[in-house]
Amino acid sequence: MVAILSLTFGTYFLSGIMNSPSPPLKLIKVLAISVIGILGVINGISVTAANRLNIVFTISKTVTILVIIIGGLVRIGQGYTENLKNSFDGTTNNPLRISLAFYSGLWAYGGWSSLNSVTEELKNPKRNLWLSIVLALSSVIILYLLTNISYFTVMNKAELLSSDTVAMTWGEAVLGPVVRTLPILVSFSALGSATATIYCSSRYFMVGARYGYLPKIFSCIQKQRLTPLPSIMLMTIISIIYCIPTNIEHLIDFVSFVAWVFFGLTFVATICCKFTKAEAYRAIKVPIPVIIFMILVSVYLIIAPVISSPNIGYLIALIIVLVGLIFYYLFVFRKIQPNLMKKINIFLQEFFNLTMSTVNIEA
Incomplete structure (x- = not known):
């Protein structure tokens, strides 16, 4: 996700600087990679x-969206509503297609999952996690909906889909x-979304390492700065690699x-834990019907795209996941710990002045 956001940043930033809707791809990638590095350092x-x-x-971000929304409302008042009439003509209601x-739409609201990764760093997570997700998603849905309506006061569906920089075309x-x-x-x-994603997603690596799913070094934080430095570095490197694809x-x-x-x-693991670890302490409890609904949504979003639009990318993604199972079997299930990895962990801990992180989400 950081790679996507950074490439988006590069496209729009260079479009504004160069006054061109299609800046050079190589320049976009260089800028995106540079930005990922800077955000990782911060x-x-x-x-x-x-x-x-x-x-x-x-x-x-909010100011930008409000400018677009207000501009759209003004144009609606001026009578530019032809693209809003029969706006669903030519679309489909085929659930597979x-x-x-949904991928593109839900990606825009991806923050709903990111908040869970910083539960340890929230004050009063029992209250604030739910509140943050509900308020944030509600406001973002309203703002994005009004923004798209504003775009349609300038462009029709074909023009909107063909534009690489929709906001610039609107502007x-x-x-x-x-x-x-x-x-x-x-x-x-x-850029702001990329910053937040690095902040949140690096915590996934830290917690995964704490439970033995990654090398222990990634469960460490820097003693003076109290940041999960190894996890942030890993997140930064992976994001830079993901900048290689062109589309x-x-x-x-x-x-x-x-x-x-x-x-x-x-979601499946969550519902299993409801029964196998019924007495375990839970700072945040999710109703079973909600979990079941999300399992069904997940199944649909995994199977439907593969059927409606077969793509080699899905196969590659599945292979990567399956290869991960090999590493899981060797290093997590069998608990094989090469001496070289232990030495690397010790060296990195001393070099970056790291210490193991602790958990506290009961507040």
């Missing part, structure tokens, strides 16, 4: 700095000479497919 240096940067980007649309029609500022603001929006849409489909495989497995 997240590794300070949690506070990363959070403050997030706040700045969130404000920028709309599954890929050329609505903002005129100040259009170049809009793609730059949109790029900052993507963002295919990358979204690939990431979404893998994500929903693991979401589905997580």
Whole structure:
């Protein structure tokens, strides 16, 4: 996801700087990789700095969206509503064919899963996790819906789908000479999401390592800065590798497919734990009907895209997951720990001044 957001940042930022809807792909990738490295450094240096940067980007994102929404409302008042009439003409209600649309749509709301990864760092998670997810998703759905309506006051469906920089196309029609500022603001929006994703997703690696699913080094935090430095470094490296594919849409489909495989497995594991570990302490409890519903959603989002639009990318994703099972069997189930890995762990702990992280989510 960080790679997608960084490539989006590069596309929009360069579009604004160069005043071109299609900047050079190589330049986009160089900028995206550079930005991932910078964000990794910021997240590794300070949690506070990363959070403050997030706040700045969130404000920028909100201002940008409000500008687009207000501009759209003005155009509706001026009578530019032809693209809003019969807006579902030419679309499909085939449940198999709309599954890929769900990938793109749900990817935009991906923050619902990210919040779970920072439960340990939330104050009063029993209250604030649910509150954050409900309020954030509700507000984002409303804002994104109004933004898309605004886009349709300028473009029809074909024009919107063919545009690489939708906001810039909209801005050329609505903002005129100040259009170049809009793609730059949109790029900052993507950058803010990338910052938040590095912050949240690196915690997955840390917790996974704590339970033995990754080398122990990734469960460590830096003593002075209290950041999960090894996990952030791993997240940064993986994100840079994901910048190699050239098609963002295919990358979204690939990431979404893998994500929903693991979401589905997580939901199944959650419902199993409801029965096998009924007495275990749970800071946050999820009703069983909600879990069952999400399992069904996961099954649909895994199977439907493969049937409706077969793609070699899904097979590659599945192979990567299956290869992961080999590592799980050797290093987790059989608990094989090569001496070289132990030496590397010790060296890295001493070199980066790391210590094991602890858990506290009962507050």
